[in-house]
Amino acid sequence: MGIFQQILDRSSSSYRHQAKHLWPPLALLIGLGAGIPALALSVSVGEDGIDARRLHQPPYNLTGKKIAIGQVEGGRPGLFGLDKISISNNPVTVTQVLQIDGPAIADEFVDDHANHVASVMVSQEKRLIGVAPDARLFSAAIGPLTGELSGQPQECLTSQHIALRNSGDVRAINFSFGEPLVSDPRPDASLDGNALLTQCVDWSSRVHKALYVIAGNQGGGGIPIPTDNFNGINVAYSTQVDGRFVKVDYANSSSEPAFRPRGADSPESNVGPRRSINLVAPGDDIRMLDPNGQEVLSSGSSFAAPHVAATVALLQEWGDRQIRTAGWQLDAREPMVMKAVLLNAADKLRDEGNGQLLGMGRTLLDESNLTWVDSDAYTDPKIPLHRELGTGHLNAFRAYEQFNGGQWGPGNVTVRGWDYNSLPLNTAETSDQHLAHTDYAIETPLKAGSYLAATLTWERQVSLEDSDDNGLYDIGESFDVGGLNNLNLYLMPIDEEDTSKSIWSSVSDVDSLEHIFYQIPKSGRYKLRVVYEQQVTRETLQPYALAWWGVAEAVAPISRAQHEHHSN
Structure with a gap:
């Protein structure tokens, strides 16, 4: 028997019994590659993958300890003591298993796929160590859904149930499943952000303060809902070249497929120019x-998505440590901060050791063997994301470095850091040149020829139509989309006030993020300006997260005391 057939035949007896009753869209499409170079999970977790193993070791000692993360899909991992198939001393240790909004039932919906996803996150097997082996994983199965109707209400209910575990403190929730457009009950359903599950993700992210990490599956005949969300992170997957994960896999669908899937009126891609992969x-x-x-x-x-979700656990362990010992604010726990940090620290072009490329660990290639800077995202300020690569490849160690730059409020800031802040409403008297904005002035001159990366994130406003006023989503309830305000990001000379004279910008009209990756033309001081371009929602303040990373000339960095003095 060939190895791939063996893999397919290794499903648990309980799940084989139940699988024919499970809602078909819940099982994510899995491709089995023919080339088998280095195969261990440890490769993807190590320096040839996301470089998380370095964070497990001293002096960092980050393993996700005491950080809760979640998992939602059709089935669930096994749990020793509950499920007969689960072994003692199971290296995939799940804190709690559930079904929809209740406890899991012994031996029901134990799923190989869910166990695989969980092992990427929390496996404690030495040879197959997970990204965050000591994180607290809460996993829920949606289970069987009968009839022809969409399972999105049950999926939303299950997601809420996971978000409320650990006393409501779950930092990231992994979705390695999705819904097909053909199952969505809306007439002429499209990926416009208005499927119930998509709205649920954006609502829960904002209300429960959990970053949703979604397996990216747009294309033809796939399961793209909820990849049209605004507040989460959608993840494509990479393959190895010469033992390193440096190329997006050919099996990924890009954000703009040129074909129409059978039974659908339009391609399975986001409506309009907004791209799906982050x-x-x-x-x-x-x-x-x-x-x-x-x-x-x-x-x-x-299996790409859980690498990202578990990396959040590593970063949040560090953030909580800094909150306890270094005076960090609770802003470090905000999902938009995690999103900005992860996206801004992504690898695009390998640094040759001179620091000009921000210490990036690889050159990432798209399906045409081209790089991020060969794309329209590099040349068009209205396009923040590469259609296949998003902002680049996950690098957990660089994400730690980005996060460890610390929070710096508007004013003079160091060359690497982040902030969580808000902008007030524009008034009726506000002119285009005086839109609500805030500046982050990098204190040290930036080096000519080096690159600067900056990422701005904010949330789409979605609220619950709570018919019984219990504060919870219940089957039959719906959501109200308040809309998406428009923020822009500008890179400007330090003494410039006119945004039309910025040296580069990210000014998408349709995204909930902006991203700049730009080569500094000449040495000098620069600033980042966040502009509240257009208000759509009723809120009086617009929260946002900003992460930035540049290369300073050989000038001593400012201290936090100096920052506070200059800011005041």
Whole structure:
């Protein structure tokens, strides 16, 4: 029997019994690659993947300890003591397993796929170590859904149930599943952000303060809902070249497929110019663990997304440590901060060791073997994301470095850092040149020829139509989309006030993020300006997160005391 057939046959007996009753869209499409170079999960977690193993070691000692993350899909991982198939000393240790909005039932919906996803996040097997082996994983199965109707209400209910675990403190929730457009009950359904599950993700992200990480599956005949969300991170998957994850896999669908899937009136891509992929992570030839402890090899964006979700656990462990010992604010826990940090720290072009490329660990290639700077995202200020690569490839260690730059409010800031802040409403008297804005002036001159990366994120406003006023989503309820305000990001000379004279900008009209990756033309001081371009919602303040990273000339960095003095 060939290895791929063995993999397909290694499903648990309980799940094989139930699988024919499960709602078909819940199982994410999985491609099985033919080339088998280095196969261990440890490769994707190590320096040839996302470089998270370095964070497990001293002096960092980051393993996700005490940080809660979540998992939602059709089935669930096994749990020893509850499920017969689950072995003692199971290296995939799940804190709690659930079903929709209640406890899991013994031996029901134990799913190989869910166990594989969980092993990427929390496996404690030494050879197949997960990204955050000590994180607290809460996993819920949606289970069987009967009839022809969409399962989105149950999926939303399950997501809420996970978000409320750990006393409502779950920092990231992984979705390695989705819904097909053909199952959506809306007439002429499209990826316009208005499917119930998509609205639920954006609502829960804002209300429950959890970053949703979604396996990116747009294309033809796939399961793209909720990849048209605004507040989460959609993840494509990379494959190995010469042992390193450096190229997006050919099996990924880009954000703009040129074909129409059968049974659909339009391609499975976001309505309008908004692109779906935010980030790339390892997903090809990943070796993982079944509920019975056997190793299995598989590929797909299902296994890229949990690399990202578990990286959040590592960063949040560090953030909580800094809150306790270094005076960091609770802003460090905001999902938009995590999104800005992860996207801004992504690898695009390999740094040759001179620091000009911000210490990036790889040159990431798209399906045409072109790089990020060969794309329209590099040359068009209205396009913040590469259609296949998003902002680049996940690099957990660089994300730590970005996060560790610390929070700096508007005013004079260091060359690397982040902020969580807000802008007030524009008034009726506000002119185009005096729109509400705030500046981040990089204190040290930036080096000519080096690159600066900056990412701005904010949330689409979605509220619950709570018919019984219990503060919870219940089956039959719906959501109200308040809309998406428009923020822009400008890179400007330090003494310039006219945004039309910025040296570069990110000014998308349709996204909930802006991203700049720009080569500094000459040494000098620069600033980033966040502008509240257009108000749509009723809120009096517009929160946002900003992360930035540049290369300073050989000038001593400012201290926090100096920052506070200059800011005041």
